[in-house]
Amino acid sequence: MIGGTHGLGRALALGARDRGLRTVVYGRSATPLPDADDLLSGADGPRPDADGLLPRSLDLCDPQSVRTASVDVPGPCYVLWVAGAFLKKALVETTEDEVEQLTRLLFSGPVLFLRRLLAETEGPVHLITIASSSSWKRRERESLYCGLKAAQATFVRNLVPELLAAHPENRITLVNPGGLAVPDFHTGLALDFGAMMDPGEVAEIVWNIAATQRRAFTEVQILRSREPGSEGTPEVSYGARVPQTPEEPAAAGGTAAPLPIQHH
Template sequence: MSPSSPPARPLPGHYRSAAVIGGTHGLGRALALAARDRGLRTVVYGRSAASVPDPDGLLPRSLDLCDPQSVRTAPVDVPSPAYVLWVAGAFLKKALAETTEDEVERLTRLLFSGPVLFLRRLLAEAEDPVHLITIASSSSWKRRERESLYCGLKAAQATFVRNLVPELLAAHPENRITLVNPGGLAVPDFHTGLALDFGTMMDPGEVAEIVWNIAADQRRAFTEVQILRSRAPGSEGTPEVSYGARAPQAPEEPGADATAGETASTPIRHH
């Protein structure tokens, strides 16, 4: 946080800690630092957790979501009640027919099956309330090209969390769930190999503050929010927040006549 930034808004209630699954880079790192600034004991899980810079106030723990043994054995002792943040992610822009078996398996483990199995362990250990904050993506409902695997896994993540809500409430009536679908973030390492204008994308630190403020204000059991970047001239990259789920966009090019079976292809910028 820069010296000119306003102080972090305190979080209500009695939460003691935050466990950030995928807290070593990008938005995950920004969310972890914001949790620390709010006085939470912050556990950062990631494959490169041991090399996290500026570890003051953070507790790094090694977790490789692509390694089943690591998912089964990484420690899950987190001071409770706790926020649990599912942020781990990677991006793949490639036609499915061009994707290798290893790429399919690794991306599925990283974006979905690994976090689900690790989250299962965390929740099984929780005796006190948990506030689950899941960072999915607007790609879970937006039309994309050459991103079918990535978008499908993000849609699975969002649907899984929505349907997890009744189970969490049955486990503890004070449990809370926040599902966040962000648009394009200025994280060059996430978009490796793509020529994008990161000046028109959202700042991870700014989005992290929005996410934590939403968590601080949440009173209902479940909240779903979209954080999309403005494309208005002069405001490019400014976060725009709206609440509620979005219906999936049609796969046809916008404006195409679906009844004619047209599937014209035009480049679509990634969110």
């Protein structure tokens, strides 16, 4: 589990545990779960935290951590790429450090760590990748975040032939969720989290899809309903989506009608 200490990642990790899977959680905040060094140095191997998860420290923004974190996991296995952070800021207002750190966290860090993990794991692997509907939706002041999520989704689609060449039973599930009720993900934004999807409910949908997947690749959209009385209810559809155009659509009479701004 690459990023399973908060939000949807945590819900997916607990879902794996509840399915009887030995669940290793990698994350920058995994050490306080308690201390990862103590857990990993025990005579009987890693000991679980209070939730029955096996924490391992990994800072995706630190190249040295990405190079040296343990990739000793049993195979066959599920590998979940869930690490994420959000940034709503115009590109010209974004600092060089913010660009570098977000790129490492959302894309280059996981790719480099996944490269090591796949090379060392024996037996078939089922990669479950949590991208975002922001990979294809029109957004405002989110160009960096959306671009990195689009890169993640495109990378995973094109990884499929390589994984099948490595092992015919390898599988990939690409999930593009919409807005989730995770307040610390959308720090500083005044949003109605009551109209967003519950991470636990979305995690259950993801695991049900992955557990029944037979094709090598499945892409799924999990978007929140906006129907009155059903706000925040997950709506599941399959297949990729055509990216929305950046131009505002022309309304009757030739005036521009603004698109609604949605957040994930």
